[in-house]
Amino acid sequence: MGIPHFLAIPFPVQGQVNPVMQFCHVLSKLGYKVTFLHTEFSYKRWNRTISTEKDNSEINFVTFPDGLGPEDDRSDIMKVLFSMNNTMPDLFPKLIEEINGLDTENKISCMIVTMNMGWAIEVGHKLGIKGAFFFAASASSLASCYCIPKLIDDGIIDSNGIPTKKQEIQLAPNMPNMDTADLPWLSLGKTFFTNQLVPEMQIMMKFGEWWLCNSAYDLEPGAFSLSQRFLPIGPLMEIESNKSSFYEEDTTCLDWLDQHPSKSVIYVSFGSLAVMEPNQFNELALGLDLMNKPFLWVIRPGNDNNAYPNEFNGSKGKIVSWVPQKKVLNHPAIACFISHCGWNSTIEGLCSGVPFLCWPFFSDQFLDKSYICDVWKVGIGLEKDENGLIRKEEIEKKVDQVLGCDEIRARSLKLKEIAINNIQEGGKSLKNLEKFLNWAE
Structure with a gap:
């Protein structure tokens, strides 16, 4: 046998x-x-x-x-x-x-x-x-x-x-x-x-x-x-x-994160399938500028057709095509995760003890968002305006809100411990x- x-x-x-x-x-x-x-x-x-x-x-x-x-x-x-x-x-x-x-x-x-x-x-x-x-x-x-x-x-x-x-x-x-x-x-x-x-x-x-x-x-x-x-x-x-990645990981982002203080960098990634409309892409870019904090923004290959708005400075950020996400999320410099709330990203974020800003696109991501925001209370949702856009001011406001909330940070760390204890x-x-x-x- x-x-x-x-x-x-x-x-x-x-x-x-x-x-x-x-x-x-x-x-x-x-x-x-x-x-x-x-x-x-x-x-x-x-x-x-x-x-x-x-x-x-x-x-x-x-x-x-x-x-x-x-x-x-x-x-x-x-x-x-x-x-x-x-x-x-x-x-x-x-x-x-x-x-x-x-x-x-x-x-x-x-x-x-x-x-x-x-x-x-x-x-x-x-x-x-x-x-x-x-x-x-x-x-x-x-x-x-x-x-x-x-x-x-x-x-x-x-x-x-x-x-x-x-x-x-x-x-x-x-x-x-x-x-x-x-x-x-x-x-x-x-x-x-x-x-x-x-x-x-x-x-x-x-x-x-x-x-x-x-x-x-x-x-x-x-x-x-x-x-x-x-x-x-x-x-x-x-x-x-990620030994199963379809994209080459840019590990220079880890050296870049090493140069930043603890809990100072906003990490932005929307997974392997979500596609962002040009108007929304512009608002995100300008929102990252507006918040005046260092950011690491993943724009995956094939999803980089959008042109950056002329006013976009981006001087405080690093833009990459794909990252070793678990290593990034566990890096001490990461302050919060602007995420599409796909389940893999949700689990990786939970196991890193990082607070979320939720930006779901389709399918099960809305359900995951409700767990993050309403059940586990380890994140905040980004709200669309009457035209269906998440505005730059909303991004700046919610980043400040999530970073200023000690309770969310404490719950994130507690949930990390609970999740990892299971394995x-x-x-x-x-x-x-x-x-x-x-x-x-």
């Missing part, structure tokens, strides 16, 4: 690849065999950013086609999604056979797949391979998807996922109220809801024995009360640099990981 062999299959976007890679490093460190499946396109992107420091893991990498041609736009997530759904299920058994052929003693014994890759777990089930889902967003976001049938039955949403009226709902007795306008699938459209999300959740219900979450019971207890299959195994903070010896998330691994073996 060989050792358990995990096959990890994330949907090829940064926000899903990153936490799955973190989890794979945990498994590899514990002595399990791990194979990580990239699309050919995402593997090339990732491989371009790799360094010797990154490439010392025991994880094996394999690739498969996403069904698109070289000319196709991979930033069109729906296009990638539907192409993979149409081409991959038929090719997948052969790929499994090839991977198993490389090490016949240690064949694949368990698959870990993210949202949108449910077809893999279904095929794996037919081949007698165990399967678990890894949910890359918050457990509360998962809870809202899990409750779709009930939300339809109760008349809260229609069969296309659209709220029947604007109202606040509570998914579980000890979860916070949620505005129906913040349901995470709304920004993705009804085609995604009916053709992808609903069938995906049905596959999860049928074949996913565990739904692993990069979260902790102490962070979202209400969401975890909904199903015994929801298993918090986070926060996943295994590796310092220490005797922590709840560590015990859950042991439970999962016992099942997987």
Whole structure:
């Protein structure tokens, strides 16, 4: 009998690849065999950013086609999604056979797949391979998807996922109220809801024995009360640099931060998918000038089409294309984090004890913002004006507000301790990981 062999299959976007890679490093460190499946396109992107420091893991990498041609736009997530759904299920058994052929003693014994890759777990089930889902967003976001049938039955949403009226709902007795306008699938459209999300959740219900979450019971207890299959195994903070990054990290920002006093720098980053309109970009640039504080601003490659306004000085700031975010957030010079509230950034911010200024763009980010501001109270939201813009004066005002609030800083540090205790010896998330691994073996 060989050792358990995990096959990890994330949907090829940064926000899903990153936490799955973190989890794979945990498994590899514990002595399990791990194979990580990239699309050919995402593997090339990732491989371009790799360094010797990154490439010392025991994880094996394999690739498969996403069904698109070289000319196709991979930033069109729906296009990638539907192409993979149409081409991959038929090719997948052969790929499994090839991977198993490389090490016949240690064949694949368990698959870990993210949202949108449910077809893999279904095929794996037919081949007698165990399967678990890894949910890359918050457990509360998962809870809202899990409750779709009930939300339809109760008349809260229609069969296309659209709220029947604007109202606040509570998914579980000890979860916070949620505005129906913040349901995470709304920004993705009804085609995604009916053709992808609903069938995906049905596959999860049928074949996913565990739904692993990069979260902790102490962070979202209400969401975890909904199903015994929801298993918090986070926060996943295994590796310092982002070994799954699709972009090259600019480490000069760490030397720059070294030159600044403690809690003096405003860190600004909106993740790997959010796109900012030119008018809003101008307001942000002028707001960073207006606050007259040092700032580190990430403008990722491909999202740098906006021209800086003529009045923008930027003399107190450093603008970079991508950073080793965990190292940045843990740097003593960072005072607060202006964030899009994506779940990976939220978890990394929580584990750094840094206060947030919340600027959500779409999907689950509005729900994450409500946890940051209303439940954990470790941040403040940035408010739009009547034209839907966050003005420069609002940015300056809220930065001053969050930096001047000792209570937010104290709660941030307390929440950091609570979150990290979950993955220490005797922590709840560590015990859950042991439970999962016992099942997987």
